[in-house]
Amino acid sequence: MGLTEQAPETAHPAPTPVPAAHHRPALLAAVLLGGVVGTLVRTLLESALPPGAGAWPWTTFLINVFGSAMLGGLLESLARRGPDRGLRRLIRLGGGTGVIGGFTTYSTFAVEADQLALAGRPILAIGYAVGSIAAGLAAAGLAICAARRMVPHPTPSPGEGR
Amino acid sequence: MLLALTALAGGFGAATRFWLDGAIARHNPLPIPLGTVVINVSGALLLGLLTGLALDVPVLGPWKHVLGTGFLGGYTTFSTASVEGIRLASARGPRATILAVADAGGMLAMALVAAALGLWLGRMLAQAGAGG
Numbered sequence: 425m426g427l428t429e430q431a432p433e434t435a436h437p438a439p440t441p442v443p444a445a446h447h448r449p450a451l452l453a454a455v456l457l458g459g460v461v462g463t464l465v466r467t468l469l470e471s472a473l474p475p476g477a478g479a480w481p482w483t484t485f486l487i488n489v490f491g492s493a494m495l496g497g498l499l500e501s502l503a504r505r506g507p508d509r510g511l512r513r514l515i516r517l518g519g520g521t522g523v524i525g526g527f528t529t530y531s532t533f534a535v536e537a538d539q540l541a542l543a544g545r546p547i548l549a550i551g552y553a554v555g556s557i558a559a560g561l562a563a564a565g566l567a568i569c570a571a572r573r574m575v576p577h578p579t580p581s582p583g584e585g586r
Numbered sequence: 587m588l589l590a591l592t593a594l595a596g597g598f599g600a601a602t603r604f605w606l607d608g609a610i611a612r613h614n615p616l617p618i619p620l621g622t623v624v625i626n627v628s629g630a631l632l633l634g635l636l637t638g639l640a641l642d643v644p645v646l647g648p649w650k651h652v653l654g655t656g657f658l659g660g661y662t663t664f665s666t667a668s669v670e671g672i673r674l675a676s677a678r679g680p681r682a683t684i685l686a687v688a689d690a691g692g693m694l695a696m697a698l699v700a701a702a703l704g705l706w707l708g709r710m711l712a713q714a715g716a717g718g
Contacts, residue, residue: 446608456601459660463596467589467655492668499669517604521666526600528664530693532655534630534701535637542705553698557690560668561675568672 451517458522466527478543480552481536484529489559491528495520496564500571588648592656599660617681618689619670622663626693629662631700638708642716667693 445451466487475481498520502512533556540549607621614620633654640650667690675686 444608444612446605452601452604455604456597458597459600460593460597462600463656463660464589464593466659467592467596470655488664488668491665495665496669496672521604522597522600524665525603525663526596526660528666529659530626530662530664530667530697531629531633531658531701532662533664534626534694534697535633535705537698538634538701538705539637553694556664557668557671557694560664561672561690564665564668565672565676568669568676 445513445517451513454514454518455522455525458518459526462523462526462528466529470532475536478540478545478548480548481533481540484532484536485552485556485559488528488533488556489563491524492560493563493567495524495528495567497567497571498524500568501575504571504575504577588651591652595652595656596660599657599662602657603661603663617685618674618692622666622670623689623693623696626662626667627696627700629658630697631704633658633662634701634704634706635708635711636704638705638710639712640708642709642712 469487470483473483475483499516502508502516506512508516537549537553540546540552603625606625610621610624611619636646636650636654636658640646671686671690674689675682677685
């Protein structure tokens with residue numbers, strides 16, 4: 425029960441110090457490249473479909489909800505295929521943390537919600553704020569369930585953490 | 587050109603998020619993934635500040651694009667927040683729901699306050715600069 429994905433870090437210290445993932449240049453580069461792609465797509469969508477003043481920011485809303493589903497589905501599919509290393513980790517970091525993480529945005533979302541409130545639309549602001557969070561959670565949850573049905577679990581290997 | 591710079595800045599924002607999240611996760615004593623909270627709240631504050639400044643200082647427009655839409659947009663992330671929230675909620679026991687609500691609700695409340703503070707501070711600074 426609980427959060428098994430955090431367990432390996434604290435299990436026992438590694439005898440040979442392997443640099444943490446976030447200190448490895450190749451993995452940082454994968455996240456950076458993915459972030460360029462995700463930001464590019466988001467910027468193109470936001471400039472093609474800019475939100476009207478005082479209106480529900482549909483572009484950011486759909487980016488964030490769609491991205492939540494994509495990330496939930498991707499992470500669950502990768503976790504079901506096997507342990508987080510090699511190509512699977514590269515896809516998780518480049519595609520998940522980089523592309524999808526850079527595609528979705530929390531800062532724009534928060535500023536848009538505040539600006540709706542400042543524009544005299546407090547109900548719309550609250551609806552956008554809470555509605556985005558709820559829709560994002562639901563989308564991620566549904567995608568995780570879908571991935572569980574679609575991706576068969578790998579043959580159980582004794583000794584693996586998950 | 588502006589689009590290329592914005593996308594590149596988003597890449598650096600995403601790499602900064604990856605690095606900071608990893609650094610915070612190593613020292614996080616809480617049962618909530620704190621890295622995403624710190625990243626999204628600080629990003630909301632900075633985007634508020636930049637947006638507030640740019641409202642009164644139009645010269646900052648392109649910078650708002652590169653640093654705001656690009657760097658801060660890539661730095662903060664909605665998808666990871668959603669996945670972390672649903673993972674907290676889907677753990678067993680009565681604590682799961684409380685943790686998920688504290689994570690998602692706490693992050694939302696803090697990000698909204700931070701963005702409002704940034705907007706207010708940005709406008710104050712811009713007006714002080716214009717008047718003084």
